Amino acid sequence: MQVVPLPALADNYIWVLHDDDGQAIVVDPGEAQPVEAALKQRDLQLRAILLTHHHHDHIGGVDALLARNDVPVYAPHDERITQATHRVSNGDVVVLASPASRFLVLAVPGHTTTHIAYTGEGVLLCGDTLFSMGCGRLFEGTPAQMLASLDRLATLPGNTLVCSAHEYTAANGRFAQTIEPDNAALAARQQEVAALRARNQPSLPVALSTEQATNPFLRTDNDAVIAWSRRHGVEGDRVARFAALRANKDVFTG
Numbered sequence: 001m002q003v004v005p006l007p008a009l010a011d012n013y014i015w016v017l018h019d020d021d022g023q024a025i026v027v028d029p030g031e032a033q034p035v036e037a038a039l040k041q042r043d044l045q046l047r048a049i050l051l052t053h054h055h056h057d058h059i060g061g062v063d064a065l066l067a068r069n070d071v072p073v074y075a076p077h078d079e080r081i082t083q084a085t086h087r088v089s090n091g092d093v094v095v096l097a098s099p100a101s102r103f104l105v106l107a108v109p110g111h112t113t114t115h116i117a118y119t120g121e122g123v124l125l126c127g128d129t130l131f132s133m134g135c136g137r138l139f140e141g142t143p144a145q146m147l148a149s150l151d152r153l154a155t156l157p158g159n160t161l162v163c164s165a166h167e168y169t170a171a172n173g174r175f176a177q178t179i180e181p182d183n184a185a186l187a188a189r190q191q192e193v194a195a196l197r198a199r200n201q202p203s204l205p206v207a208l209s210t211e212q213a214t215n216p217f218l219r220t221d222n223d224a225v226i227a228w229s230r231r232h233g234v235e236g237d238r239v240a241r242f243a244a245l246r247a248n249k250d251v252f253t254g
Contacts, residue, residue, distance in 0.1 A: 001101065001121045002044075003161065005202045006034040011167045011202060013055050015046070015125060023047050023099035027118070027125045028165050030057040047098050049073045053115040054080035054128030058165065078114040094118065096190045108153065110146025111136035117153065123161045124208065126153060131164045132206050133189065134172030135217040137250065143243035147220065149252045153220050158209030169203035170191050176216050179245070185213040201242035214243055 002020075006011040006032050016038055018024035024044040028051060029035050029126045046069045050182055051059055051078065061245075062073060062083045074094055075084035088094060090107035103120035108129045113135075118125040128136035128155050138146055173190040178185055189210060194205045212218055219225050228240040232248070 001099065001123075003123055003163065003205060005163070005204055007167070007202070008034045008037055008061075010227050011206045013165055013167065013202065014061075015100070015163045015165075017101070017121065017123070018042070018044050019099035021099070025050060025096065025099065025101065026065070027163070028052055028058040028127060029065055030059070032061035032176035035061060035065060045248065046071055048096055050094070050103070050118055050125060051075040051081060051084070051248060052117060052125065052129075052165070053112045054078050055112070055128070058127065059083065065182070074118075076114040078112075082137075088116065088189045090116070094120075097209070103164075108149035110138055110141035110149045113140045113145075115141075115149075118121070119156060122159070122191060123163050123205065124153060124156060127165050129153065130162060130211070130215075130217075131172055132162065132169040132193075132203055132211065133176045134168055134249065138246060142197065143246060144239045146246070147239055147242040150217055154208070154212060156208055157214055158207065158212065160208040162208055162211055163205045166204035167204070169206075170197055171252075171254075172249075173214075174218070174254045175249050176214060178252075178254065179216040179228050180219075180222070183214065183224065185210070189214045203217060217242065220245070 004016040008014045014029045014253040015027040022044045025048045072085045074086045088105045092105040101117040106117045108117045111128045165177045192249040220241045234244045
């Protein structure tokens with residue numbers, strides 16, 4: 001299975017997964033034009049659409065794609081997503097005959113209350129829950145919910161490719177370095193990202209093992225993160241540390 005990030009809107013990625021026979025899955029198409037262009041350029045046939053949550057920059061292109069492609073649309077149980085043909089929830093398995101693939105559905109509330117992720121074929125399609133060196137804002141969920149969701153994703157195999165829905169990596173890395181300035185893996189990742197972005201190349205996908213070594217939101221039990229929290233007056237449990245990280249990231253401008 002080939003995994004292709006399509007730049008869309010201001011900083012979104014629409015993910016296209018396709019096999020060598022040209023059968024394709026599209027994930028979170030916030031607009032149709034990049035998808036239609038990629039299908040034509042790569043001679044692909046759209047066979048399914050997977051959606052992680054209801055935000056317009058993830059579903060805005062679905063109607064236009066369905067006008068030209070009669071395909072199933074998998075989505076969480078959320079009435080705000082009106083285009084769904086198949087509602088899925090935690091523990092469900094999406095099995096597609098073409099392209100031959102199998103994805104486990106994971107409930108990952110936090111960014112929204114009904115957010116889901118799909119994992120299979122060596123990838124994690126995580127929408128706005130997990131970003132490289134960051135995580136999504138808490139628009140509907142609680143810090144405890146988001147931390148539990150991130151903990152769940154962190155248990156996947158380290159070689160899983162994280163396919164996040166936004167190109168936020170460089171800014172996330174700058175924030176992460178204020179938390180762990182002595183993290184060598186983080187410094188190396190920042191250098192890698194800077195080189196990629198200088199060539200106008202995506203910083204994603206990225207191995208989950210890299211995220212586990214560099215992403216402060218996956219490292220709330222790390223000594224450096226605990227020390228940072230204490231310097232910021234947080235002496236509570238790991239949920240309190242996570243909440244402090246997220247609150248500081250919300251106002252970070254570096």
